[in-house]
Amino acid sequence: MTARDDARDVGLLLRYGLDPTMSPARHDVYSRLLDRFHTDPDLRTAFDETADGLGLRVLTADRSAGLVLVAEPTSPLAVTDTSRWLRIRGTADRLVYGLALGGTTAWCYPTARAVREPGTRRVTALDVDRLVRDHAAAIEAEEITLDGGLGEAWREYATNRKQVALTSSGRLKRDCTVRMCEDVLLMLASFGLVVVDRTVPPPRDELRVWRSTDRFRAHIAIAGGPLVRQTITGSQVSEGHRQAGQDQSGPPDYGEPFDERGE
Template sequence: MSETHAEHTDAWSEQEPPHADAWSRQESAQTPAAPVASASGGPAVTPADAADAARLVSFGLQPKLLPARDAEYAELLRRYREDPAFARLADAVATGLGLVVLEVSPRAGMAVTAAEDSVFAVRMGDYARRASTDSADRFLHGLAHLAVAAMAFPRPEDLADDAYIGRFTVNGVDAFVRQACLRLEQRAEEAGENTDPASGAPGLEAAWRTYARRSATGATKDARRLAGSTTGIVGKAAAFLTDSGFLQRTGDEGGGSYRTTARYQLQVRDMAGSAAMAELLELGVVPVSDGSATLLPPPEGDDLELAADAGLPFHS
């Protein structure tokens, strides 16, 4: 590497003779840069390779773009899968941008998600502030995204099955969360706990109380639902995920009906281990075929406690 640097330094320090032919200078400027040999002695990496790898990552940052509809994208995916050196280069580009590669396949393209410190990450606080100035809404927006994921993939086998397509409605998600709120309130009462604690309570414990007290629709005079109502918040979450290429809107019934994409399934897999999502799924509230929700009886010996550090995960 030091010899290469020395050669470049000499090239910059040498002055071209004043009588050099103009055409020769132009030809020289158009000559591609020499490949840089890898430290491991493997195939040389050229600037063109780096550009192609970055191009593939840029495609991955466009969730709505499908490889089947873009020949260049499909070719770069093929190269990624068949050329290990190129795959490592593309992975390195993604890592340098603060991205995590979830999957590279014809069905999902190059599916990436933003690491916490990435410039591409969308913070839940920022997301909520765009919709409302009420700080309490941060919990509600986070809970809405969490509930959409849980409704879309209620069972581990659904999440693991690449062929599975989740379906839900906005009203169904709202009913799902309200049933979960009811279950949490019942547990608090049975345990003799205060059902109206300080607003600083963590995780789901604070979120369910805020959600349960919020109007479901709060419709305006022209029958539109208010953005601050719970169905308005769920609708915003679904619309955001649709605009981001993670969901597809399929109709208007139930406040808006949606189906999942391969990319969204990968995102949910990535966050499935979070304490908050596990807690929500274990409450026994499950979706049924009509897009609503139902409450199952608690299992024997069910002594699940709220996790004090349960966060509300969000992925861009």
């Protein structure tokens, strides 16, 4: 292989790694380049130097997840505009979305063991919302102690926002927490961190059933989860939910119907 060949292959690997829809299991060129990434020191050196210059870091590179990259905050490839998925009108919206992101991570990977083990985990916006609200209730009841009491984020989510609010046409309003959780899941899907699970019916027409991916697991296992996730999984709330979350067949049944009035 010449230096020109290596430069071309580095570019192709970056292209594949930055496209969550590509899989080495379904793409022969990607598979061959991934083999070279592991066995050819010249290609690996050229790739690492190029990635470093772009502010990219390799989280994992295997046939299951593919080449998973994460961009440093200063990278020109870092995601800085989430308006395509999230409607952030101020600090309050940002807090709610942050809890939804943390709740999604905690639901899919509730324990260190779950992060280590391969396998997908089913998740819906209702699961995430219930987990966050259960935790907020435990904080408010002083079963869990946080500095400053309930905390601004938890209060905004559990007290100031409705679980469900409907438009005149019966659609979920953008500022109710179930819809905001769904928006977070849609954003994660755009990066290949969750995918639609079509084997079971969705809880509502405008909601979907999702499954986590090995890319998501790699992000959590190597890059680490957000502080919100650590707060949720480090508590005693919803222990039954977290235990059941290890079952790859899907989340537990809450035993009661979802109240669309949000009561």
